[in-house]
Amino acid sequence: MNNFTFKGFIYICDMWRIALFLLFTLIAVPLVTFYYDEPLSELQWETLKVLLLVYGLAAALTFIVSSVTKNYSQVDKLWSTIPIAYGWIVAHMSEYEDRVVLMAVLITIWGVRLTYNFARRGGYSWKFWSGEEDYRWAILKSKKGFEKEWKWLLFNFFFISMYQMGLILLMTLPLVKVMGSEIGIGLWDYIVSALLIAFVIIEFIADQQQFNYQEEKYKRINAGEELKGKYAIGFTHTGLWGYMRHPNYMGEQAVWVVFYLFSIIATGHIINWSIAGALLLVLLFKGSSDFSEEISAKKYPEYLRYQKEVGRFLPIKGKFKTKY
Numbered sequence: 143m144n145n146f147t148f149k150g151f152i153y154i155c156d157m158w159r160i161a162l163f164l165l166f167t168l169i170a171v172p173l174v175t176f177y178y179d180e181p182l183s184e185l186q187w188e189t190l191k192v193l194l195l196v197y198g199l200a201a202a203l204t205f206i207v208s209s210v211t212k213n214y215s216q217v218d219k220l221w222s223t224i225p226i227a228y229g230w231i232v233a234h235m236s237e238y239e240d241r242v243v244l245m246a247v248l249i250t251i252w253g254v255r256l257t258y259n260f261a262r263r264g265g266y267s268w269k270f271w272s273g274e275e276d277y278r279w280a281i282l283k284s285k286k287g288f289e290k291e292w293k294w295l296l297f298n299f300f301f302i303s304m305y306q307m308g309l310i311l312l313m314t315l316p317l318v319k320v321m322g323s324e325i326g327i328g329l330w331d332y333i334v335s336a337l338l339i340a341f342v343i344i345e346f347i348a349d350q351q352q353f354n355y356q357e358e359k360y361k362r363i364n365a366g367e368e369l370k371g372k373y374a375i376g377f378t379h380t381g382l383w384g385y386m387r388h389p390n391y392m393g394e395q396a397v398w399v400v401f402y403l404f405s406i407i408a409t410g411h412i413i414n415w416s417i418a419g420a421l422l423l424v425l426l427f428k429g430s431s432d433f434s435e436e437i438s439a440k441k442y443p444e445y446l447r448y449q450k451e452v453g454r455f456l457p458i459k460g461k462f463k464t465k466y
Contacts, residue, residue: 179415186318189235193228193318197311200224205303214298217306218265222256224307225249225314232317240327241320245404248335249314252342252397259349309426312419313398319416320408330407338400344382345393351381352390372464376442379464385457387435387448391427392455398423431455 182190204216229246236242260266355378362369372380382389402420406412431454439445453459 179411179413180409182318183322185235186321189232189318189321192231192235193311193314196224196227196231197307201303201307204307205299208298208302209295214302215265217302218260220307221310222253222260224310226253228311228314229317232314232321236321239321239323241323241331241404241408242317244327244331244335245317245320245401248338248401249317251339255342255346259346259353262353309419309422313401313423315416315419316402316405319405319414323408325408325410328407331404334400334403334407338397341393341396341400345390345397348382348389348393351383352378355380375444375464377438377445377448379444379448379452379462384462385452385460387452387454388427388431391431395420395424395427395455 200220204220208214208216226246226249229249233239233242233246355373359369359373359376362373369376386392399420402417405414405416435445435449439449448462451459452462
């Protein structure tokens with residue numbers, strides 16, 4: 143998956159300072175939105191305390207394991223699984239309210255798909271601390287600002303572990319917001335559910351297209367064959383990727399923005415404190431895609447043209463033009 147910091151800041155200041163800034167937003171955004179919203183019920187407070195405990199344990203675990211093993215993709219292993227746990231914890235504490243159960247089921251569908259995609263790329267191993275590490279962590283660690291090990295250690299603690307695990311929690315908070323709603327489950331809940339599943343399907347298609355392309359490309363490389371046709375370009379650019387540079391990222395952001403809509407349906411408030419996760423996720427994916435594209439533009443000669451002809455998250459520019 144995918145989860146990195148903002149490109150512009152990389153060259154302005156030390157990365158650990160960025161981690162502190164992002165940690166600040168992780169705390170400040172929810173507090174500001176909470177201030178302008180209705181107070182939590184006693185049940186919501188109790189549920190939130192349980193979720194915060196799980197978050198703290200998960201963040202500590204990822205930091206310790208990644209620091210000891212030097213594999214910094216530990217959060218990636220939990221990114222698709224711990225939201226499922228959050229969903230069913232809230233469902234249980236709500237005594238299985240209809241809307242909360244529906245939302246937990248949708249998170250489970252999303253999580254199973256993403257876990258499958260991560261697993262087939264070698265992300266998991268029977269040695270839970272091992273598995274494939276996202277190549278971008280090594281590139282990021284080599285950048286200016288991490289000359290000393292203690293700086294990377296702080297970055298790992300504040301951003302990789304605390305910030306990202308905190309963001310996962312914030313993404314699922316609409317579950318808590320809808321608890322005890324006097325507005326019963328209805329047509330709009332099912333429309334939003336269908337929309338969310340549609341974006342999960344888009345993610346599945348995009349990931350499958352990328353997987354097929356890379357598998358075939360490396361199969362030819364390992365066989366000593368010359369890369370021809372679409373494989374000579376080097377990066378996925380057909381199917382959904384011919385219209386959007388990051389259709390998988392688009393789907394991921396859309397899933398959690400749509401998930402927030404449940405809180406609007408249940409409360410009647412367009413803006414409420416559970417919006418923080420969706421907002422911060424969009425900001426994170428902007429930075430993540432910036433960093434990924436910086437790498438791709440240096441690696442593949444055609445990528446700059448691809449950027450000019452194809453929209454980043456939306457099909458607003460047209461289809462990528464190829465010679466085959």
